[in-house]
Amino acid sequence: MKRLFAFCFLLSAVSESHSQVSIRDSSINMHIVGIGYSFQLPAGDLADRFGWNSMIEGSYYFKLKSNLLLGANGGFLFGNQVKENNMLRALQGEGGGIVDKDGLFADIRFFERGFHCSLSAGKMLSWNKPNPNSGIILMGGAGLLQHKIRIETIGNTVPQLDKEYKKGYDRLSNGLSLHEMIGYYHFGNKHLINFYAGFEFIQAFTENRRSYNFDEMKKDETKRVDLLFGIRAGWMLPVYRRAPQKFYFY
DSSP: OHHHHHHHHHHHHHHHHHHSOOTTTSOOOEEEEEEEEEEEEEEEGGGGTBOOEEEEEEEEEEEOTTSEEEEEEEEEEEESOBSOOOTTGGGOOTTSOOBOTTSSBOOEEEEEEEEEEEEEEEEEEOOOSSOTTOEEEEEEEEEEEEEEEEEEETTOOOGGGSHHHHTTTSOOEEEEEEEEEEEEEEEOTTSSOEEEEEEEEEEEEEEEOOSOBTTTTBOOOOOEEEEEEEEEEEEEEEEOOOOOSOOOOO
């Protein structure tokens, strides 16, 4: 019986050594958690409303031994380059300003806010340097893009722009999006240096979701095509089972 247990233990150890392979010399299954930054330029209808923006994003992917990737990512859009900023003209007095409840001219500023999230799939093209798990990545997917104009009254209380009234001016829009990315994934042999960088293109088919625009005195039913071109870069945490370096049998 002792010999049988010893044999089973040895067989289990050998099997485990074969199931755990090194990232240095083999393509492996791994979970990938990432965080990154994108600098984006708008085009299409979006360029009439906003200038360049930034996005902070997080992602999760599962990489198969075949170097296929499946996962999801999402990011928060923000910027201060607002071109469509004349929606409050009806609230302005003769001097061109908006008066708050204390009779002072309000300090009103505009910002871009939004998010993008998607489900994605991709393929890694590796040339085995520094290992078979690093290389050129081709990615694509579908999701949702949303954006709006954030209206802030700095240090003032403006009854005409309270929380509910702002909704009539903020141009909240969202819709189905498609995206493509080409870039590079790098996983270090020692699990320390792991990063990605690349170019991304987002196409979104959006509509205004507010029931009424106060300044236009109607509902905006325009079908929009919003485009974003971006440069992405970030850090990744790969999670996988490492191969043991040495085996001892007694």
